[in-house]
Amino acid sequence: MYLTTKIYRYFKALVLIASVLALCVAVLGAYVRLTDAGLGCPDWPGCYGTLTVPQSEAAIASAQAGYPHSTVEVGKAWREMAHRYLAGILGLIVLAIFIFGWRAKAEIKCSPWTPTFLLVLITFQAMLGMWTVTMLLKPAIVSAHLLGGMSTLAILTWLAHRHWGHYSASIVKSGRLKFAIRFALLILFMQIFLGGWTSTNYAALACTDFPTCHGMWVPEMDFKDAFHMVRELGQSANGGGLTLASITAIQWAHRVGALITFIYLGLLVLNIMKYWQLKRLGITLFVVLCAQILLGISNLILHLPLVLAVAHNFTAGLLVIILVTLNSKISSSSR
Template sequence: MNLFKKITLFTTIMTFCLIVLGAYVRLSDAGLGCPDWPGCFGTLTVPESQLAIEKAQHTFPDQVIENDKAWKEMVHRYVAGLLGLLILSIAYLAYKNKKSLKVNIFVPYSLLGIVFFQAMLGMLTVTLLLKPIIVSAHLIGGMATLAILTYLSYEHFNKNSKLILKKSLIFYMARFGLILIFMQIFLGGWTSTNYAGLACTDFPTCHGQWIPEMDFKNAFNIFRNLGQTSEGAPISINALHAIQWIHRVGAITVVIYFGYLSYALMKYKQLRFEAILLLIILAAQFFIGIANLILHLPMVLAVSHNLTAALLVVIITILNSKIKKQYA
């Protein structure tokens, strides 16, 4: 059981790092650095020698070989592969120690399903040429993995008793908060994968307008390819306006919702630290988002936006793990 706890904590930290690495790979346009999957140009590494490059060029004549991007993508795949093996170990150790588990046995088992799902999405990301819905779903899968691992780790390392809330409204707000943050992360992923991050570069208006011209029909059509409408025509700037505008509305909603939830939870001594931390991370995420617009998505801020989103998932998961509803 001690080994289970250590591997689970290590895997949680590793998942957090992988999410940040994945954001860096995506934002540096290295997602298609390798045109095939799971290897790269037909091998399990990146072609470096002249002979290997010539062979890769012959096999993939339409692909430009950029080794720096290929290595970014392959490092991401190596870490993801190791993560998959660790999660397999967690499931095995959970089975061996099922009588000592502090969670339902299906919680660690669910990680195996998500890992398989993530592997398929990783393959489809390459074969479908960064289709927005696939890349966005891949992001959600990574965040879901982080949330479950955080829950597993916290349940087995936390020695404090649960806080039983008499007011069920706060309980339900905390539970719904997990759904809300995942909805907003999906909107952020949809904005990023559609390259709509700079559709508007001023704030709080968009090109000086509070409500710009928007094309919602094509903006949120999940079946279309990157940069195209479902009919294959180039996607309009109005569709990109709609994507970013909805993401902004979501961001404001999240700030108000979690701002109130943090304030409500602060009166409980056992939750005060987490509530304050949630407010700090929330404020950082909001201002990083604005800075990304004004400064035109510098890499460090764009990656930081993903990092703070992952931190929000962690802290909201811990809050939900700490509280229980009082039943009659």
Template sequence: MTFYRKLILAALVLTLCVVSLGAYVRLSDAGLGCPDWPGCYGALTPHHAADAINAELAMRPDGPVSHAKAWKEMVHRYFAGTLGMLVLLIFVLAWRGRRETNGGPGLPFLLLVLIVFQALLGMWTVTQMLKPLVVSAHLLGGMATLSLLLWLWLRERGQASHAYFASVDHLRRGAGLGLLLIVAQIALGGWVSTNYAALACTDFPLCQGVWVPAMDFEHGFTLHRDLGETASGDLLPLAALTAIHWSHRLMALLVSLVLGWLVVRLFRTPGYAGTAVVISILLLVQVSLGISNVLLSLPLAVAVAHNTGAALLLASLVWLNFKVRRR
């Protein structure tokens, strides 16, 4: 099953690329660079859709469509389509060699279902005009794909010796809590990004010059609404964007405290110092990137790195949970 494991690893690396590319497309306002799906104005590439793109530019020079944005969007789709083919191949190989795999084809089948749903979310992202709930769900689906592929790859590598996993029962609840909080923080971060609320607070650690600014949680966390609007169609107020941003900051503090406590416990457990170092570094980098986004007014490179850092921090917690739960 060596080829099978290599295929899973390739899909895992590609998923990280797709997640980062998705963030780049979203943060560079290229999500509607091709306003149809799966092609671009019905063509395979933006090059073949040049006339349609030029016509759109002539009508709306400052609109969401341009040649550069179309290529960004389509490159992301090409990568995502390749990932879908790899996951399909993984499932086929897992089914054919189900007696030789460490866990059977159940997890590969779940991955295949998730990838199909991701494709639908990608389509709805365009057809629903970047509705925040759809775009956020698409982001979470990408993170879930990354997590499941990592778990599958770790499982197929084979389990380590019993000595490596000895006396770690005390870590399981902490590792599980850390993972749940990271998922919640990624969901909040996605909600910040898809609602363009990253600069609702432009200072740190204060927000709009105070610790607790005026906030509108009702409109900020209404899920079923269009981008930039309330459920009734009015313009989304700044207080709603502030509530979204401030909640993400508060959760970041909670995540940092819990992961800091978990890292201390890992350092005290034989065989887990390396894991503690990895989580510590990723956490420090992620917090620094988040603060930099605010103080530097959301540079594209820093914002994309923040998304990629979230994926890597999530992967480190998945890795930890695998280690403390597998025997």
């Protein structure tokens, strides 16, 4: 019995550590993408054929000879490899969570199939990371990689709250409000996809005025090419270059999505503030939501400064954590 209890304590500690690490990996991934370091290493999982970054003149010359179509940029390569190292550590921790979850399945406060699904997800996430490099930043792959990272963060947050937080199905008895809280996660993830699609298609500065776009509320837009999923970076469905109308459509859709998300979550906050058990969480949600909107507007007006762009991704991760915590808090303890 002592051995099982000890394993349970390991499991409980690891899900909390992994949750924090998953947020760090997501933010670092955004930093890598925003600094154009996603192809800092042209191969995977190493960098120019090694597990570190070539730095000496001889090593750089050798790497350049082995990969003549890539230019060795040490700074970008290190940023990419730092992200891979951190993601690798997270993967190992998730593997440990999976093993401990099954060994302590009688004690953990969730089904052992949840950490099993998490392991499958993070394995697929690693494959998406590989395809991101080998498919040269194809927008659909990069956006899926972002959603996979946020989904990993969501599941780890759920596991952490089940083992460290307080929850009860009796806090909210209204079925309609419970559904609204569940649906909020779908709204948020749809907006995260739109944000990722905007970033991966380099459409963040398609129009820089606000609240209008190119001086109009509804500018000229081409949604057909803008949201064609199976295409190369910067190309339309027929292989030509993306037009201004296409990238404008992407950014405009992200703006509309932000407005819908703000209204929906704002109304949700007003409803959950009626419950004293959820009041603090509701205030936190509203503060982070306002910060996210202000960061989005500031990124547009100030032409995407790196620190604000990374912060925009960080607050998106915080919104995932808050909404998952809210969903866990109103759920029963059934496995």
